[in-house]
Amino acid sequence: ADGIEGAAHFVETDPRQYELFYGAFSNEVLWLIQHDQPWPDELSPGVREESWRDGYIPVNQAFADAVVDEVDSGEYRAVMFHDYHFYLAPGMVRKARPGIYLQQFVHIPWPRAEVWERLEKPIMRRICEGLLGNDSLVFQTPESSRNFLVTCRRNVPEAQVDVHAVTVVFEGRTTRAWA
Numbered sequence: 001a002d003g004i005e006g007a008a009h010f011v012e013t014d015p016r017q018y019e020l021f022y023g024a025f026s027n028e029v030l031w032l033i034q035h036d037q038p039w040p041d042e043l044s045p046g047v048r049e050e051s052w053r054d055g056y057i058p059v060n061q062a063f064a065d066a067v068v069d070e071v072d073s074g075e076y077r078a079v080m081f082h083d084y085h086f087y088l089a090p091g092m093v094r095k096a097r098p099g100i101y102l103q104q105f106v107h108i109p110w111p112r113a114e115v116w117e118r119l120e121k122p123i124m125r126r127i128c129e130g131l132l133g134n135d136s137l138v139f140q141t142p143e144s145s146r147n148f149l150v151t152c153r154r155n156v157p158e159a160q161v162d163v164h165a166v167t168v169v170f171e172g173r174t175t176r177a178w179a
Helices: 015-034 045-072 089-096 121-131 142-155
Strands: 078-082 101-105 136-138 160-162 167-170 173-178
Touching: 015 045, 045 078, 045 089, 045 121, 078 089, 089 101, 089 121, 121 142, 142 160, 142 167, 142 173
Parallel strands: 078 101, 101 136, 136 173
Antiparallel strands: 160 167, 167 173
16 A cells, blocks of 8 residues: 555635536536437526536646646656546646646547537537547547547547547647547
């Protein structure tokens, strides 16, 4: 157990931001769209925008800042993100510390690109860009990996997507999106 004690750190966020991040954007917008389920009636475009702007973005930034602080301690050369709550954080960390190795595992399905069209284009582009901050992006199935690659092709047209090589080249970097 050496080295594990004290390794976990809480990231404090504003309670309202956290509720918008977790309760609204992560668990209503993303969870439901990624399972190709309808949104509840009260999840209007205005609510989606507010939960994105005032919840998902700032909480992802708070976690990215905490990761950067840990990286700057010199103890870590790689970071692994998990799941749909932190789609923006890898891109934020990448901007702050370009040399760190980043990997993310997405534990839920990534639906077809057409399903993502329910989400506003600027939001979808930022999600793709955030995930493309990873060196390695791992999905549960080859289908989810392929769906992500096609989603990137549609939402980040300047990215070079190679479905056969399971890679995306964006801003001079390569992300491998595999299962």
